[in-house]
Amino acid sequence: MTQFTLADLKECMLLAVGYDDSVDLDREILDEPMGELGFDSLAVMNVAREIERKYGITVPDDSLDETMATPRKTLAYVEGLLSEEVSA
Structure with missing residues (x-):
């Protein structure tokens, strides 16, 4: 299974x-609001689009305010999407 790490998220954020x-x-960002x-x-x-492009998953726009409110929530959300892809 593909893992999505904080380093991966930071890269997508910077690309976005x-x-x-x-x-x-380059500081503690996990619980900081976006x-x-x-x-x-x-x-x-744009971060969601970078994640989609890099990992080949779909990140629905309708709940980004909740699911990507902080980096920690984003990591958990994307990990969930990636595990769904493996299960499918």
Whole structure:
């Protein structure tokens, strides 16, 4: 099974914002709200698209505010999607 780590998420986050120097992900971010990390709803959608592209899964847009509210929630959500893919 493919694992989705914090390093993987950080890479997708940086790709989504074009490696913006104002985005600091080199600190403890797991429980920080995405908005406080500099990711508005459009940026979170872009993170979801990067995850889809890299892992070949579908991340539905309808619940991103809940499922991707923090990096910790995002990790758990994507791990769940990846395990569903393996089960299918």
